[in-house]
Amino acid sequence: MLDLLVSTLIQGLIYALVSFGVYITYSILDFPDLSVDGSFPLGAAVTAVLLTRGCNPYLTLLAAICVGALAGLCTGVIHVKLHVRNLLAGIITMTALFSINLQIAGSNLTVERSVDTIFTAGPTMALFGGLSLTNRKLVVTFLIAVAVKLLLDTFFATKAGLLLRAVGDNAFLVTSLAKDKGNVTLAGLVISNALVALGGALVCHETRSFSATMGTGQVVFGLATVIIGVALFRRLSFVKGTTAVIVGSILYKLCIAVALDLGLPPNMMKLITAVLFLLVLVASGRKGEEIIHA
Amino acid sequence: MLEVREVSKTYNPGTVTEQCLFDKFSLSVEDGQFVSIVGSNGSGKTSLLNIICGSIPVESGDVLVGGESISRKKDFQRYITMGRVYQNPAMGTCPHLTMLENLSLADNKGKAFGFTRGINKKRIDYYRRELEGLGLGLEDKLSVKMGSLSGGQRQAVALLMATMTPLNFLILDEHTAALDPKTAEVIMQLTDKVIREKRLTAMMVTHNLRYAVEYGDRLMMMDRGHVVLDRVGAEKQSTSMDDLLTLFNKISIECGN
Numbered sequence: 001m002l003d004l005l006v007s008t009l010i011q012g013l014i015y016a017l018v019s020f021g022v023y024i025t026y027s028i029l030d031f032p033d034l035s036v037d038g039s040f041p042l043g044a045a046v047t048a049v050l051l052t053r054g055c056n057p058y059l060t061l062l063a064a065i066c067v068g069a070l071a072g073l074c075t076g077v078i079h080v081k082l083h084v085r086n087l088l089a090g091i092i093t094m095t096a097l098f099s100i101n102l103q104i105a106g107s108n109l110t111v112e113r114s115v116d117t118i119f120t121a122g123p124t125m126a127l128f129g130g131l132s133l134t135n136r137k138l139v140v141t142f143l144i145a146v147a148v149k150l151l152l153d154t155f156f157a158t159k160a161g162l163l164l165r166a167v168g169d170n171a172f173l174v175t176s177l178a179k180d181k182g183n184v185t186l187a188g189l190v191i192s193n194a195l196v197a198l199g200g201a202l203v204c205h206e207t208r209s210f211s212a213t214m215g216t217g218q219v220v221f222g223l224a225t226v227i228i229g230v231a232l233f234r235r236l237s238f239v240k241g242t243t244a245v246i247v248g249s250i251l252y253k254l255c256i257a258v259a260l261d262l263g264l265p266p267n268m269m270k271l272i273t274a275v276l277f278l279l280v281l282v283a284s285g286r287k288g289e290e291i292i293h294a
Numbered sequence: 295m296l297e298v299r300e301v302s303k304t305y306n307p308g309t310v311t312e313q314c315l316f317d318k319f320s321l322s323v324e325d326g327q328f329v330s331i332v333g334s335n336g337s338g339k340t341s342l343l344n345i346i347c348g349s350i351p352v353e354s355g356d357v358l359v360g361g362e363s364i365s366r367k368k369d370f371q372r373y374i375t376m377g378r379v380y381q382n383p384a385m386g387t388c389p390h391l392t393m394l395e396n397l398s399l400a401d402n403k404g405k406a407f408g409f410t411r412g413i414n415k416k417r418i419d420y421y422r423r424e425l426e427g428l429g430l431g432l433e434d435k436l437s438v439k440m441g442s443l444s445g446g447q448r449q450a451v452a453l454l455m456a457t458m459t460p461l462n463f464l465i466l467d468e469h470t471a472a473l474d475p476k477t478a479e480v481i482m483q484l485t486d487k488v489i490r491e492k493r494l495t496a497m498m499v500t501h502n503l504r505y506a507v508e509y510g511d512r513l514m515m516m517d518r519g520h521v522v523l524d525r526v527g528a529e530k531q532s533t534s535m536d537d538l539l540t541l542f543n544k545i546s547i548e549c550g551n
Contacts, residue, residue, distance in 0.1 A: 172380070
């Protein structure tokens with residue numbers, strides 16, 4: 001039971017990075033970005049290849065962030081510079097990335113046990129070597145999720161962050177402030193997809209694998225966690241949106257874990273995901289129409 | 295000085311609904327002038343503002359500010375020295391940001407939006423004083439989200455935000471049209487006060503003939519892309535509501551309205 005809880009927590013904390021990404025696009029930019037389904041496995045693919053080639057495990061995270069940012073840049077350029085509708089821009093990137101991911105990884109990849117990940121590499125062992133592997137994963141993922149959360153909170157309070165929040169809220173105002181709203185949106189997409197790819201990289205470190213289909217449904221997951229989190233803390237305005245989505249992510253993974261534990265076959269996962277998402281939407285009373293800045 | 299030089303604008307060119315609005319339209323506005331523009335729907339008032347702001351493209355002609363062409367500048371680049379208040383009070387502010395955040399954004403217009411703190415605490419007293427000047431009791435609501443304020447309050451803040459940094463031009467696009475008569479009056483008085491105090495050059499489009507007569511030092515009436523009445527200074531001051539209404543009715547009858 002405790003094992004299940006810990007592994008669910010780890011899952012929730014890792015996938016919180018996807019939630020952060022979706023929070024930025026959906027909730028702050030009001031941009032339904034489907035490229036997430038492609039940039040998530042992109043992060044994993046790059047990480048898997050780099051790990052197998054003997055790259056420093058910590059550097060793979062940086063590499064994932066960079067390629068994710070590039071994916072976001074693609075969606076941004078397609079939307080902002082080529083004037084393709086936001087939904088379609090995301091679909092185009094997502095579709096292209098499916099092939100690109102396979103090109104990068106060659107096929108589904110498994111990282112050998114002998115290869116060190118961020119959970120087993122020297123510096124991590126020096127700090128948390130006394131803990132079991134599971135507990136070490138919990139500590140490391142917790143630290144990463146909280147660090148990213150704090151970084152985002154700090155960013156949202158800066159002038160650049162304020163402008164990013166303004167562009168999704170009222171793009172006219174950004175134009176009135178003599179700023180190019182397209183570039184602000186672009187920056188948001190870059191940050192979002194960088195975080196999503198980092199999430200993919202962490203999943204790869206945790207499961208030691210990359211599969212071409214691991215991205216399917218990540219957007220839905222992200223949206224569900226954002227909506228759960230924000231709906232849960234709607235009345236508590238002092239809870240930051242970033243905190244809310246971490247909680248949303250953990251709760252969501254908990255629901256899935258419980259469903260599987262009750263004997264639902266894994267093939268039904270996506271169906272459960274869809275039903276859970278629908279339940280959350282209806283229960284939160286928002287139906288996803290309204291943007292949900294927090 | 296703002297100059298619109300021989301601007302031509304055709305809507306839906308090359309289709310059956312093609313409609314030429316401006317054919318070599320010219321206009322100049324002196325620095326410090328407060329121009330009120332009236333005219334029926336489709337007379338080209340808002341199109342004129344949109345052309346000046348770069349919101350819509352034109353076929354030919356030039357827009358100059360202080361003798362310098364701004365035609366090649368994109369809309370957001372023109373706003374560096376221009377402010378605009380829209381008809382819809384929701385357009386001038388961010389509803390999900392607090393008033394303090396909104397004011398901080400406006401305060402930083404023309405500067406870089408980098409990684410320094412978004413809210414400058416040293417400026418809060420200044421914002422309070424400015425809000426006090428509006429006389430709407432908004433000075434205690436800095437931490438309130440803009441979306442929870444009334445249309446009139448939002449429009450007042452939008453006006454404050456649009457005029458916070460030094461401007462060449464203030465554009466008022468039927469900015470009282472969506473408000474109830476009493477609030478509209480308050481906003482109109484505030485507008486006049488801000489324009490006088492900051493010595494702004496302003497262009498105001500309005501459907502309220504009384505505002506056009508009472509406020510501003512130049513009055514223009516537009517009809518189908520032409521200026522049919524243009525009175526400045528003493529001549530404008532002697533123009534009465536009745537004069538304006540007579541001309542307005544005459545135009546409307548010609549249009550078949």
